[in-house]
């Protein structure tokens with residue numbers, strides 16, 4: 001196979017090299033069945049069982065890599081995507097990558113924070129203050145929409161120490177667990193943007209075979225996200241208790257009812273519950289006559 005054909009048959013997916021999104025991104029891909037030949041120390045992980053390779057890069061570079069078609073797909077935070085959109089708009093350009101799916105990880109928020117001991121008297125009190133951030137465009141939009149005149153101090157990192165160094169009065173940075181703020185004696189005062197991970201794709205039309213893999217990946221991601229909380233429950237119960245039992249099963253659709261050989265009054269019930277099944281639920285089921293209850297995790301689901 002020559003190099004151009006090879007380039008066209010394998011998908012390239014950009015993932016954050018080292019950060020909050022790295023582990024959950026790799027975990028999602030593993031759950032989708034991808035086996036990577038190399039770890040994250042290398043720049044490139046080659047998919048052994050799918051025509052998909054993973055490129056490890058700085059998260060802020062992911063939107064550019066995808067819209068310039070260096071990578072076909074990217075897993076990146078909404079915060080990075082929205083900042084990039086505004087940056088492009090400021091230059092009169094438009095973002096050309098497309099968001100394919102919001103993902104259930106990387107939850108965090110871009111927030112304003114100030115020294116813990118400083119009292120906060122609402123947005124009006126921000127007038128004239130200096131706010132340090134690596135997200136100048138999102139911050140600017142936030143301030144403009146609320147008609148707050150504050151000074152934006154653009155930094156490229158280590159934002160959380162800016163107030164201590166006297167470079168700014170406040171910061172605007174990502175907060176996930178809150179431990180970075182706490183360690184720096186900062187207190188959150190306003191939310192600028194709620195964020196989570198997103199799967200983005202190139203604006204370029206892909207060859208049919210690659211497009212097919214993108215769609216398969218999307219279906220698998222959907223399956224993975226669906227089963228996260230799902231449980232498979234099996235139990236025996238008196239046929240007469242079925243209406244009560246159906247009400248007790250959390251988030252289940254139509255359960256399968258199976259007759260039990262030799263006991264005409266009792267049946268086996270199998271159901272997928274879309275929510276976790278707690279001990280309390282099992283105790284309630286027992287009270288209406290259920291027995292031999294088994295709760296199993298659901299590993300995969302495909303509609």
Ligand code: PRP
Pocket residue numbers: 019020021059060173174175176177178179180181
């Ligand atoms: C963010 C942010 C903080 C940290 C907050 O960095 O800059 O340092 O996460 O998380 P915490 O509330 O759990 O302490 P990120 O992982 O996005 O890396 P980057 O900004 O260097 O890309």
Ligand code: ZN
Pocket residue numbers: 058059060
């Ligand atoms: Zn970053």
